[in-house]
Amino acid sequence: MAHELTTADGVPLRISLERALLRSRIRAALLVVPLMAFLLFAFILPIFDMLYRSVENSIVAQVLPETVVVLRDWDETGDALPDETVFETAVADIQAAFKAKTLGRLARRLNYEKPGMASLLRKSGRRSLRITEAPWSEQLIKIDRKWGDINLWRLIKRESDHVTESYFLAAVDMRLDDLGAVSWQPENRQIYLQLFWKTVWMSGLITILCLLLGYPVAFLLATLPLRTSNLLMVLVLLPFWTSLLVRTTSWIALLQHEGVLNDLMVVVGLISDDGRLQMIHNKIGTFVAMTHILLPFMILPLYSVMKTIPPSYMRAARSLGATPFTAFVRVYLPNTVSGIGAGSILVFILSIGYYITPALVGGRTGTFISNFIASHVSVTLNWGLAAALGVILLALVLALYLLYDRIVGIDNMKLG
Amino acid sequence: MALPVHASSGERAWYYSFRVLCAAIFVFLIGPIFVIVPLSFNELPYFTFTPEMLSFDPDGYSIKWYEEFFTEQSWQDAVANSFFIAIFATLISTTLGTLAALGLSQPYMPFRTTIMAVLISPMIVPLIISAAGMYFFYTRMGISSTHIGVIVAHAALGTPFVVITVTATLVGFDRSLIRAAASLGAGPTRIFFKIIVPLILPGVISGALFAFITSFDEVVVVLFVGSVEQRTIPWKMFSGIREEIRPTILAVATILVCISIALLTTVELLRRRSERLRGMSPG
Numbered sequence: 206m207a208h209e210l211t212t213a214d215g216v217p218l219r220i221s222l223e224r225a226l227l228r229s230r231i232r233a234a235l236l237v238v239p240l241m242a243f244l245l246f247a248f249i250l251p252i253f254d255m256l257y258r259s260v261e262n263s264i265v266a267q268v269l270p271e272t273v274v275v276l277r278d279w280d281e282t283g284d285a286l287p288d289e290t291v292f293e294t295a296v297a298d299i300q301a302a303f304k305a306k307t308l309g310r311l312a313r314r315l316n317y318e319k320p321g322m323a324s325l326l327r328k329s330g331r332r333s334l335r336i337t338e339a340p341w342s343e344q345l346i347k348i349d350r351k352w353g354d355i356n357l358w359r360l361i362k363r364e365s366d367h368v369t370e371s372y373f374l375a376a377v378d379m380r381l382d383d384l385g386a387v388s389w390q391p392e393n394r395q396i397y398l399q400l401f402w403k404t405v406w407m408s409g410l411i412t413i414l415c416l417l418l419g420y421p422v423a424f425l426l427a428t429l430p431l432r433t434s435n436l437l438m439v440l441v442l443l444p445f446w447t448s449l450l451v452r453t454t455s456w457i458a459l460l461q462h463e464g465v466l467n468d469l470m471v472v473v474g475l476i477s478d479d480g481r482l483q484m485i486h487n488k489i490g491t492f493v494a495m496t497h498i499l500l501p502f503m504i505l506p507l508y509s510v511m512k513t514i515p516p517s518y519m520r521a522a523r524s525l526g527a528t529p530f531t532a533f534v535r536v537y538l539p540n541t542v543s544g545i546g547a548g549s550i551l552v553f554i555l556s557i558g559y560y561i562t563p564a565l566v567g568g569r570t571g572t573f574i575s576n577f578i579a580s581h582v583s584v585t586l587n588w589g590l591a592a593a594l595g596v597i598l599l600a601l602v603l604a605l606y607l608l609y610d611r612i613v614g615i616d617n618m619k620l621g
Numbered sequence: 622m623a624l625p626v627h628a629s630s631g632e633r634a635w636y637y638s639f640r641v642l643c644a645a646i647f648v649f650l651i652g653p654i655f656v657i658v659p660l661s662f663n664e665l666p667y668f669t670f671t672p673e674m675l676s677f678d679p680d681g682y683s684i685k686w687y688e689e690f691f692t693e694q695s696w697q698d699a700v701a702n703s704f705f706i707a708i709f710a711t712l713i714s715t716t717l718g719t720l721a722a723l724g725l726s727q728p729y730m731p732f733r734t735t736i737m738a739v740l741i742s743p744m745i746v747p748l749i750i751s752a753a754g755m756y757f758f759y760t761r762m763g764i765s766s767t768h769i770g771v772i773v774a775h776a777a778l779g780t781p782f783v784v785i786t787v788t789a790t791l792v793g794f795d796r797s798l799i800r801a802a803a804s805l806g807a808g809p810t811r812i813f814f815k816i817i818v819p820l821i822l823p824g825v826i827s828g829a830l831f832a833f834i835t836s837f838d839e840v841v842v843v844l845f846v847g848s849v850e851q852r853t854i855p856w857k858m859f860s861g862i863r864e865e866i867r868p869t870i871l872a873v874a875t876i877l878v879c880i881s882i883a884l885l886t887t888v889e890l891l892r893r894r895s896e897r898l899r900g901m902s903p904g
Contacts, residue, residue, distance in 0.1 A: 229729040236724025237736060240717040240780060247777035248743050251754035258757060418646050425643045439885070440651050446881040446888075447654055448838045450858040451874040455653035457862065458660055458668040458871070465656060465669050500650060529632070558747020560841055565862050575749040582753050582845065592757075595750045606745050610738065 252599070259592035262369035265361060268311040269298040273365040281359045282384070291358075292341035296333055303330035317587060318371060318380075319360055325351050356383040372593035397577070397594065404573045407491065408556035412503075414496040415552045416545065419503035423544075426504070427511035438508075445501040453565050456494040460485040460566070486568030494566045499555055503548040506613070510544030547613040554605050558598060574598055654878055661686055661871035668868065686872035696857060696869070703853040706768065706843075707836040710775035715829040717776075718783025722824075723817070725784070726791040737784075744781035751778070752845040759846055766848035774842045779832030786831060790824025790895060823895035827888045834884060 210218040266273050271294045279287045302308040308330045315322035329348050336344045346353040363385055364371070374380055374387065378395040382388045389395065422441070426434045444452065459465045467481045476482065484490060514537065522532035560575040567576070574594060581591035624636050664683040665671055673681025690696050721740060724730060743751065755774050756765060764770035798820075802812045840855035847856070854873060861870045 226729055229727060230731050233724045233727035233730040236727070237721045237730075237740075240721035240740065240784075241736070243713070243717055244740065244743070244777055244780065247755075247773045248751065249739075251751070251758035252746070253754075254758040254761070255750065255754035418649070421639065421643055422646050422650075425639075437647070439889070440647050442885055442889070443882065444650050444654060446834060446885040448855065448874070448877045448881065450838070450840060450855050450862075451657070451877050451881075452653065454858065454862060454870055454874050455657050457866075458657055459653055461668060463667065463669055465660075468669050497649065497653060529635070554745060558749060560747075560749045561859065565859070575747060578749050578753060579841075582756065588757065591753060595753055598747060599750050602745065602747055602750075606738075606742075 255592045255595055258588055259372050259596045260368050260370070261589065262364060262371075263367050264310055264314040265364045266367060268302045268307050269295065269361065269365075272298045272361065276358070276362045276365065279358070279362065281362050284355065286342070286353065286355055287358050289339070289341055292345055293339070296336050296341050296345060299326075299329060299333045300336075303333065313586070315360065315364065317375070317590065318364065319357075321351070322357075322360075325349055325357075359383055359385070369589075372589040373596075375590050376593040376597055397574075400574050400577060401597070404557055404575075407488070407571075407573070408553050411492060411495045411499060411556045412549050412553045414492065415500050415503040416549060418496065419500055419507055419548065420541075420545075423504050423507035423511055426508050427514075428516065441501050441504050444497070445505075449498065449561060452498055453494055453562050456490070456497065456566060457485060460490055460493065485566050486571070488567070488571040490566035490568065491563050491571035491573075494562050495556060495559060498562060499552045502551050502555060506547040506551065507541065507544040510541055510547070514540045543612060547609065550605055550609045550612065554602055554609070557605075558602060657871050658875050658878070661868060661875045663868050663871075666868055668866065668871070686868045689867075689869045690872050690876075693869075695852070696854075696873070699852050699854045699857045702768075702851055703837055703855075706771050706775060706851070706853060707833050709772045710779055710836040711829050711833045713772070713776035714779035714832040715783050715825060718780045718828060718832070719787050719821070719825050721780075722784050722787035722791060723821075725788055726794065728796075740784050741781045743778050748778075748839075748841040752842045755842060756845040765846050766850065768851055771843055771847045771851045774846050775836035775839060776832075778839065778842065779835045782831035782835060783825070783828035786828035787821055787824045790821045794820065823891040827891050830884050830888055834881070 212218060212221045272291065275291050275294050276287060279291060299308065302311065308326055312323040312326040315326070329345070329352070332348045333345070342352075351357055360383070363381065371381060375390075376397055378390045378398045379387055380390050426437055426441070429437070457464070461467070462481055462483065462485075464485075466484065467476070470476045471478050471481065484493070518536050518540070519532050522536045523529070527535065557573070558575055559573055560579060563572045564576050564579070567573070575598070578591050578594050578598070581587045581594070624633065628636065659674070660668065660670070662682045662684065663671065663674060663686075664681050671681055725733060725737060725740075730736070751774075755770075759765040759770045759774070764773065798816055799812055802816050807815065837853075838855055840853075840859050843851060843853050843856050844859070847853075854877070858870050858873060861867065
């Protein structure tokens with residue numbers, strides 16, 4: 206081509222096209238911007254706030270500002286207590302904090318790391334006002350002998366950074382020992398790894414139960430004539446649309462000690478009146494109610510995959526001499542693997558983060574990691590630990606989300 | 622999957638036992654939802670059938686739990702809060718979600734998959750994590766324990782549903798209709814309201830219904846971000862089940878089941894209408 210093609214007003218066609226494409230791109234992006242901005246504020250920043258809180262650690266440096274500075278020169282690896290200046294500064298800081306009523310926050314923060322710190326600081330607050338002159342260390346130690354414990358000063362120095370790894374360590378049952386080395390929590394305080402494991406295996410079992418119950422139903426729906434299957438589909442969609450709390454309430458009515466199922470079994474004579482089964486407020490309650498609640502999320506993806514498998518495949522296998530069982534295992538089942546994957550990951554993701562149902566029907570043994578996160582946020586107020594547990598759970602879920610994207614593609618997500 | 626006439630007795634047995642198995646699973650799916658309906662008419666404050674109820678003695682039944690629901694102020698406040706929050710959350714998420722879906726369906730959308738993944742994420746991130754994060758952040762912003770805070774939170778949770786349903790309606794959208802309208806002299810606004818809106822309306826409405834039910838059913842975020850002032854129906858039910866369990870909860874549950882049946886019917890009708898319009902399904 207000798208010379209470039211141009212539009213009527215002389216602009217080269219290539220440039221004109223690029224401009225037009227750029228305009229379309231900007232127009233498309235502008236439509237998405239409002240939602241992105243809204244989600245940034247309403248959803249994404251909150252998540253980042255939580256990420257930040259899982260390592261944030263400004264309390265010690267805020268409440269004991271001068272002590273933290275003078276402690277920098279102290280060698281915590283030696284055997285010697287900090288010198289008199291440190292004690293003098295610490296007394297001044299504690300007095301100031303007591304007057305400003307910030308000592309309680311410090312007490313709570315340090316108590317997470319070392320039980321007993323809260324009572325020590327509360328006790329020292331008022332009494333420290335009496336100390337007005339040297340010898341500082343002697344008088345402080347007289348208030349409580351623990352002030353003469355070198356490990357206490359090591360702890361204060363260690364937690365004086367603005368960032369801490371201690372919440373994450375606590376979330377995986379580890380801690381920093383007195384010298385700052387990572388070690389396991391004592392056996393009787395190890396709960397979170399077990400809890401994560403329990404959440405994972407119970408979610409796994411719920412996923413398997415959903416698959417076992419969902420596969421036959423999806424198969425039936427996919428092979429029935431459209432008119433009938435549309436009708437039956439309503440039976441799958443209605444639970445999907447029914448309030449979570451309604452379904453949980455139903456299971457309480459059915460499963461509880463004086464509930465419908467126990468009554469029925471007593472009337473039929475299956476169990477005696479004092480042999481009523483404990484089916485709720487334990488793992489069984491969680492399994493049954495969660496399987497029921499998540500079953501539609503398994504059936505719908507399976508159904509949409511099964512709908513695309515031509516019935517002639519099975520007939521062909523049969524005509525070539527396969528038994529119904531072989532035809533199913535060798536021909537039908539492999540064709541539904543993507544549906545099984547999609548449904549299982551979806552159910553597993555939803556199950557692993559569940560809170561309401563385990564809280565209501567799980568009792569003490571059937572609760573998940575979410576229940577502990579909730580109680581750390583609203584009961585024990587250990588937000589750092591709640592955030593760290595949340596971040597670990599989030600990482601787990603996001604990994605599965607990526608896997609889901611690989612298998613199904615987020616674009617292909619469908620509802621109802 | 623009708624049984625062929627030449628089926629062997631083994632096949633026959635398998636066919637019927639499979640049907641029975643499926644029927645049992647359907648009972649498992651639907652039974653628990655309907656078992657609460659008769660229980661909510663119990664005369665006594667029990668969560669089970671009394672002998673009087675089983676013998677169909679009219680004295681065993683009563684509507685007093687419904688009366689309690691309709692007369693007690695705290696329940697009525699909860700109803701008002703639930704509708705107020707859900708309606709505003711739905712308006713926000715439907716507007717923003719529809720615009721975003723229109724943008725995402727443009728052929729020249731940059732970073733399409735990444736943006737889609739972010740927009741869908743409120744649906745994937747476990748509620749407890751969203752709730753805790755929102756509680757921390759909204760407290761900083763000073764909007765926790767306000768209606769605005771709960772509405773914003775619920776709107777964020779509802780947007781993925783709108784984005785998904787509207788994008789699905791736009792999949793079969795014929796772009797030449799827009800060009801045809803433009804060539805006949807319609808401006809962008811006119812094209813939007815005369816061409817685009819009528820075609821995507823079923824998707825928008827079902828997305829809005831999804832967003833509505835998401836907010837209407839949601840309890841974790843309300844528990845964290847809200848306070849007693851923002852107490853909704855699910856909140857009342859949650860605390861009711863935990864603290865003082867009364868059949869009023871069953872009456873509320875029955876009413877909620879009726880609402881979900883109505884919503885489900887609407888969404889199904891819309892979906893079928895939209896599929897019929899686009900000639901995608903014979904049903």
